[in-house]
Amino acid sequence: MRVLFLSAWYPHRGDGMWGLFVRKHAAAVAAQGAEVYVLYAVAADDVADGTEYARQVTAGVVEHYAYYKRPSGRAAALAAVCKAYRGLVRRMEAEGSRPDVIHANVAGKEAMLAYLLHKRYGCPYVIMEHWSGYLPENGGYKGALRKAMTQFVIRHSACLMPVSLFLRNAMEHNGLRHRNCKTVFNVVDDFFYNDKRENREGSKFRFIHVSCFDNRAKNVYGIVRAAVRLWKERQDFELVMAGSGADYMETVRLAKEMRLDDCVRFTGELSPAEVKEWLYRSDAFVLFSNYETAAVVLEESMAAGCPVISTRVGIAIDEVDERTGIIVPFRDEQALAEAMEVMICRRGQYDSEYIRAKAAKYSYAQVGGALCQIYMEVTQGKR
DSSP states (O other): OEEEEEESOOOBTTBTTTTHHHHHHHHHHHTTTOEEEEEEEEEETTOOSSEEEEEEEETTEEEEEEEEEOOSSHHHHHHHHHHHHHHHHHHHHHTTOOOSEEEEESSSHHHHHHHHHHHHHOOOEEEEEOOGGGSTTTOOOOSHHHHHHHHHHHHHSSEEEESSHHHHHHHHHTTOOOTTBOOOOOOOOGGGSSSOOOOOTTSOEEEEEEEOOOHHHHOHHHHHHHHHHHHTTOOSEEEEEEEOOTTHHHHHHHHHHTTOTTTEEEEESOOHHHHHHHHHTOSEEEEOOSOOSSOHHHHHHHHTTOOEEEOSOTTHHHHOSTTTEEEOOTTOHHHHHHHHHHHHHTTTOSOHHHHHHHGGGGSHHHHHHHHHHHHHHHHTTOO
């Protein structure tokens, strides 16, 4: 089976982390034996004129890129991206790679391209949705044109695949329902599952938070302030905050202002392998987000057998219970501080193997198998 991926986000030479979760989905499908192709067009500041094309193979996935000069104005931008994708389609066809099914990520212009290619090739297309704009806390799903296009591409797709039940519910709240809607999770790297957790008995209790430090979404300031509340009561814990982003320096400044040098540690940006090492050397993961569509870091924490504290976002609404962690209310810093104290008191009571077993559904094999099953059903005309 040949599968064509079209995505609003994908790793490229300007940002190797951009849309990494999409590359992992493509690799999971390729690992099941499918031929997988990706077409991705992106504006690039280092392109002087015209369009530059590139081809590479990553984890068994053939990736075609078009880097085009960044235009000014919406009309010019749309014309440039259309021209770039026409060139990518010609290059794919020159390799004899007509798809059996098209996999679009996000119900936007890439899904519209999927619809056009579905008409051209006579093959079905599916849409995997990751976008947080449907969530009321984000509010990005607005405007008559956007809504009309989203409804159109979803209506004509063979399957809609939100990455969490939480996102599916948000889409349905916006009137976006589909006759064949299936939740398909994001992928966790296999190495998150296969180590022994560090024995931390006798050491300070270690909380860890990993994010892109976007305070509007992740509420990293709230985590620091909750740590202050707990630090006033006890000093037998530490908080490791990993990652980087727009609000990283302000978060560091806030921690210093509140004199948390002995409590909070900042690591900066980490590789996935480094994140895994920290999770295995921590006692609990903390997520205090205002909104998430899936929360891959929760999946990774569970794969590492680490109990979690989380707001009711992404997969947390289905996966976090008394055996895997604690749910806290949005923006309630006192509740977060209390949950952190409860977690310290429960040290050693969470079964890491049980938590890890619940996370098996996020592995390459499980997610890749689920996607290939959907492809088979839609290509055979099943709904």
